[in-house]
Each structure stands twice: as C-alpha cells, then as structure tokens.
Amino acid sequence: MLAVAAFAAGSAAAQMNQPIPADPEVRTGKLENGMTYYIRHNEKPKGQADFYILHDVGAIQENDSQQGLAHFLEHMAFNGTKNLPGKQLTEYLETVGVKFGANLNAGTSWDYTCYNMKDVPTSREGIIDSALLILHDWSHFIALEPSEIDSERGVIMEELRTRDGASWRSTMKLLQALGKGTKYERRNLIGYLDGLKNFRHKELEDFYKQWYRPDYQAVIVVGDIDVDAIESKIKTLMADIPAPAADASQKETIVVPDNEEPIVSIYTDPEMQGTKVQLFIKRPALPEQLANTVLAEANNVIEAYMTTMENARLQEIAMQPDAPFLGAGMGTGDVIGIIPTLDATVFVAMTEDGKLARGFETLYTEMEKVRRYGFTQGEFERAQENLMRQAERSYANRNDRRNNEFVQTYLNNYQKNQPMPDAETEWQLDSMLIKMLNVDAVNAFAKQTILPTNQVIVINAPEKEGVATPTAEEILAIRDKVAASEVTAYEDNVVKEPLIAEGTVLKGSPVKKTVEDKQLGTTEWTLANGAKVVVKPTTFKADEVRLG
Numbered sequence: 332m333l334a335v336a337a338f339a340a341g342s343a344a345a346q347m348n349q350p351i352p353a354d355p356e357v358r359t360g361k362l363e364n365g366m367t368y369y370i371r372h373n374e375k376p377k378g379q380a381d382f383y384i385l386h387d388v389g390a391i392q393e394n395d396s397q398q399g400l401a402h403f404l405e406h407m408a409f410n411g412t413k414n415l416p417g418k419q420l421t422e423y424l425e426t427v428g429v430k431f432g433a434n435l436n437a438g439t440s441w442d443y444t445c446y447n448m449k450d451v452p453t454s455r456e457g458i459i460d461s462a463l464l465i466l467h468d469w470s471h472f473i474a475l476e477p478s479e480i481d482s483e484r485g486v487i488m489e490e491l492r493t494r495d496g497a498s499w500r501s502t503m504k505l506l507q508a509l510g511k512g513t514k515y516e517r518r519n520l521i522g523y524l525d526g527l528k529n530f531r532h533k534e535l536e537d538f539y540k541q542w543y544r545p546d547y548q549a550v551i552v553v554g555d556i557d558v559d560a561i562e563s564k565i566k567t568l569m570a571d572i573p574a575p576a577a578d579a580s581q582k583e584t585i586v587v588p589d590n591e592e593p594i595v596s597i598y599t600d601p602e603m604q605g606t607k608v609q610l611f612i613k614r615p616a617l618p619e620q621l622a623n624t625v626l627a628e629a630n631n632v633i634e635a636y637m638t639t640m641e642n643a644r645l646q647e648i649a650m651q652p653d654a655p656f657l658g659a660g661m662g663t664g665d666v667i668g669i670i671p672t673l674d675a676t677v678f679v680a681m682t683e684d685g686k687l688a689r690g691f692e693t694l695y696t697e698m699e700k701v702r703r704y705g706f707t708q709g710e711f712e713r714a715q716e717n718l719m720r721q722a723e724r725s726y727a728n729r730n731d732r733r734n735n736e737f738v739q740t741y742l743n744n745y746q747k748n749q750p751m752p753d754a755e756t757e758w759q760l761d762s763m764l765i766k767m768l769n770v771d772a773v774n775a776f777a778k779q780t781i782l783p784t785n786q787v788i789v790i791n792a793p794e795k796e797g798v799a800t801p802t803a804e805e806i807l808a809i810r811d812k813v814a815a816s817e818v819t820a821y822e823d824n825v826v827k828e829p830l831i832a833e834g835t836v837l838k839g840s841p842v843k844k845t846v847e848d849k850q851l852g853t854t855e856w857t858l859a860n861g862a863k864v865v866v867k868p869t870t871f872k873a874d875e876v877r878l879g
Contacts, residue, residue, distance in 0.1 A: 399522015
C-alpha cells in the first residue's frame with residue numbers, strides 16, 4: 332500500500348482515497364435488529380436462485396471449553412428448527428430438487444459459518460417463502476434438541492477421524508506456524524474427541540446465543556427473483572429476530588505478532604504425497620476501512636503484476652533440464668484465507684522427494700533477486716498485456732455471470748468490505764490502473780513486502796526410508812548462505828518479435844469438403860491436405876474459443 336500511496340502522491344492521491352461505487356443492481360440494507368441483506372436479480376440460470384446466510388463468527392470465537400462447537404452447531408442447523416422440526420428441512424428441500432450435500436450445504440471456518448441453498452426453483456412463491464423461512468430459522472431458531480445433539484456426537488467424531496489425514500494435519504501445522512502466538516495456534520476447527528463426547532448441552536446453547544446474532548449476519552439472495560418482493564419479505568420475516576443486547580459480546584481482533592527470526596515448521600508423514608516448501612513473509616492486512624477504495628484496487632493490481640512476473644520466472648526454471656523443482660509459484664495478499672488481519676507474500680516449490688534442499692535454495696535465491704533488483708521493463712510490458720487480456724475477457728463475459736459469482740462478491744463485501752462494482756466500473760477502473768501503474772511502483776511494493784523479517788518457512792514431506800528431509804538448522808543455513816551471497820539480477824532474454832513477420836502472405840489450404848451436422852450443431856471442414864476442422868458455435872461465454 333505504501334508503494335501505491337507514494338506513486339499516487341504525484342498524480343491522483345485524492346482519487347485514490349475515493350470509495351468504489353457499488354453495482355446499482357444489488358439491493359442492500361440493514362434491518363433495525365442489525366441484520367444485513369443483499370438481493371440481486373440474475374437469470375443465469377433461468378428460474379433458479381441461491382439463498383445464503385453468513386454468520387460472521389466461527390471457531391476462533393470459541394472459548395477453551397467450547398472447542399469444536401461452532402462446527403457442531405453447523406450440523407445442528409440441519410437437525411431441526413423452530414418451524415421445521417426434525418428432518419423436515421432437508422426432506423422438504425429434497426422434494427423440490429435441492430439435494431443435501433449438492434445444493435444444500437454449510438461450512439464452518441475459523442472466522443465465519445455459512446449456510447446455503449443453491450439452484451432453488453423460483454417457479455412457485457411457496458418455494459421462495461420456504462427458503463426464506465429456513466434462513467430465518469438458521470439465524471436464531473435452531474432447535475438444539477438434547478436427543479439430536481447426542482445423536483450427532485457420533486457423526487462429528489467420525490468426521491474428525493476421517494478428516495484426520497496427512498493433508499489435514501499438515502494444514503493444522505501450517506496454521507500453527509503462521510498464527511504462532513495467537514488463538515489460531517490452538518484451534519483445529521472440529522475439536523477433540525474427549526470434548527465432543529462430553530460437552531454439556533448448555534455449552535452449545537451458550538455459544539449459539541452468544542454469537543448467532545443479526546448484527547453478525549448477512550442474508551444473500553441472488554437469482555431469478557423479484558427484488559422488491561424479496562426485500563419486503565425479508566423485512567417482514569426477519570423482524571422477530573431480536574437485536575443484540577447493549578452488553579453483547581464483541582469479536583476480538585486477533586493480530587499475529589511479528590517475528591525477527593524465521594519460524595520453521597517441518598512436518599513429515601508416511602501418508603504425505605509429495606514434498607513441498609512454502610516461504611511466507613507476513614504483513615498486516617490492509618485496514619478494512621480502505622478495502623473498498625481505489626487505493627486498495629491499485630494495490631490489488633500491483634500484486635497481480637508481481638505475481639504474473641514472478642510466476643513466469645519460476646515456470647521458466649521449472650522447464651529447464653534437471654530443474655531444481657517440479658513446479659513453483661508465488662502469491663501475495665490474503666494467501667491463506669483464514670486470519671483476517673494477516674496478509675503475506677508466499678513462495679512455494681514442489682520438489683522430488685529427498686531433493687528439497689536444492690529446491691529451497693533456488694526458491695530463496697529467486698526471492699532475493701526480486702527483493703534486491705525487482706523486475707525489468709520487458710517483464711512488466713508482457714505482464715501488462717496479460718492483465719489487459721484478462722480484464723477484457725472478464726468484461727466481455729459480463730453478461731454471463733452466474734449466481735454464485737455475485738454471491739461470493741457479496742460475501743466478501745460483508746466480511747472484508749471489498750468492493751462490489753458493476754462490470755462497467757470494474758472494467759474502467761482496472762484498465763486505467765493496469766495502464767497507469769509502472770514497473771517502479773511494482774518494484775517498490777516488492778521491496779516493502781519481501782523482507783528478511785516476519786518469515787515463516789513451512790515444509791511438508793513424506794516420511795519414508797531412504798528419504799532425508801532437511802532439519803530446521805540446515806534450512807536456516809541455506810537461507811543465510813543465499814542472503815550473504817552475490818545474487819545476480821534476472822536477465823530478460825525474451826526477444827520481442829512477431830511469430831510471423833509483418834507482410835507475410837499465408838497460402839493456407841483450401842476447404843475441399845464441408846459437412847454440417849444440424850443435430851450436433853457442428854460444421855466439419857476437410858482441407859486439401861486431408862486435415863479436418865470441426866467447429867461448434869456456443870453461447871456459453873462471450874469472447875471465448877476452446878480447442879480440444
């Protein structure tokens with residue numbers, strides 16, 4: 332952000348602090364009890380709508396005696412509510428084609444819990460009313476019958492057992508390393524067997540009453556619906572949900588502490604498939620009040636430039652004979668999607684088993700090249716062309732956005748204050764920023780965010796005979812060696828010439844035979860040289876051609 336602010340100081344600083352206007356097609360509001368709503372008409376697909384309720388609370392709001400109860404509560408939402416006791420909720424939705432696990436689902440994370448009904452038919456008013464009633468009950472009227480709680484214990488304990496594979500365990504180790512010194516280090520999302528087996532019913536009720544409140548809830552309805560009618564129904568139906576008390580609990584802002592020396596986490600497991608090293612450089616997330624500004628979008632474009640250019644370098648290395656890694660990549664921003672206050676730049680490499688040390692040394696060297704020298708003008712120009720193509724493609728497909736794309740935008744707006752512009756505004760802003768920003772701004776951002784402090788090195792590798800995994804001391808020795816060495820700048824050897832010289836006349840091959848298949852909608856051309864070309868026009872997306 333500092334790099335953007337410095338760049339903008341001499342050009343359009345006032346404009347950079349302006350909020351990005353919201354899409355006028357989305358209807359938003361807040362009820363007297365504090366509940367927020369988002370409603371949008373969209374006919375992709377025709378005759379269907381998605382219904383969501385987001386609770387902006389999750390496992391991180393649990394106290395020590397409640398571990399696993401945020402996720403447990405999510406399960407209980409399908410085991411009876413005030414208006415749909417027992418299994419009536421799932422049974423009714425199944426009758427209208429909303430299948431549990433496919434169109435009817437929920438998910439709990441550390442900082443949120445989200446329930447959804449997708450692809451709900453909107454042909455009958457009664458189905459729409461029922462979907463809204465379910466959102467209403469999920470907000471404040473989950474039954475929490477003692478017998479249902481006890482029968483669900485076994486289900487969740489089995490989920491804990493089945494989920495407890497190498498991938499899940501390595502994710503927990505990653506979170507412990509990145510969230511070191513905070514509650515994120517001590518929450519595994521599902522809880523532990525002893526706690527799930529023995530918690531008192533009142534502990535689940537207490538968590539529900541404490542945190543499932545309209546001031547932490549957003550209802551989202553997107554699809555082939557009447558926006559005015561849905562808004563009126565929401566205002567009427569949700570009115571009986573009580574507002575929070577004046578002394579209601581407030582979410583704690585959890586900030587990950589800085590670390591001068593690298594944190595190294597090495598996890599080996601006989602079940603692990605493949606060897607991977609991740610190098611994170613932590614930084615505070617952009618303040619939420621700035622997330623909806625032009626400044627934040629400029630920051631996003633700079634991150635896109637940096638990611639595009641560095642990934643091209645790493646791909647170039649991976650394609651070399653005897654490459655030091657099988658594949659590598661770089662990302663920046665909210666790269667783990669779990670800790671709201673934390674952003675990071677991450678460099679990742681996958682290596683052959685037993686060859687991680689060389690891969691890490693190469694990866695750290697590439698990181699140092701960016702930190703010390705930045706990117707070249709030639710790389711920047713190629714990235715600019717790439718980003719402009721992406722923006723153009725997105726704009727060309729603006730009328731093909733499906734319900735779930737809008738829903739995700741509104742979820743991000745509620746949780747993180749991220750913008751939700753219309754397609755025209757998004758295109759104008761992004762195309763302007765892509766052209767306006769320069770390589771100096773990107774290099775300044777890289778220098779400010781790729782630092783020797785706040786580093787977290789996470790290694791996952793299979794545990795098997797004959798395969799050695801470097802120790803933390805060996806990893807740190809490699810890091811110190813690269814940091815002290817004379818790293819040379821990246822050489823941009825790309826020749827910028829057209830594949831076919833300008834003015835070249837292509838003879839081509841004339842069409843010898845044309846066959847149309849009206850049933851399949853295809854046209855087949857047989858060329859004079861025997862090659863066959865089959866063409867099938869579609870209306871799936873604008874400005875898109877696929878070769879298969």
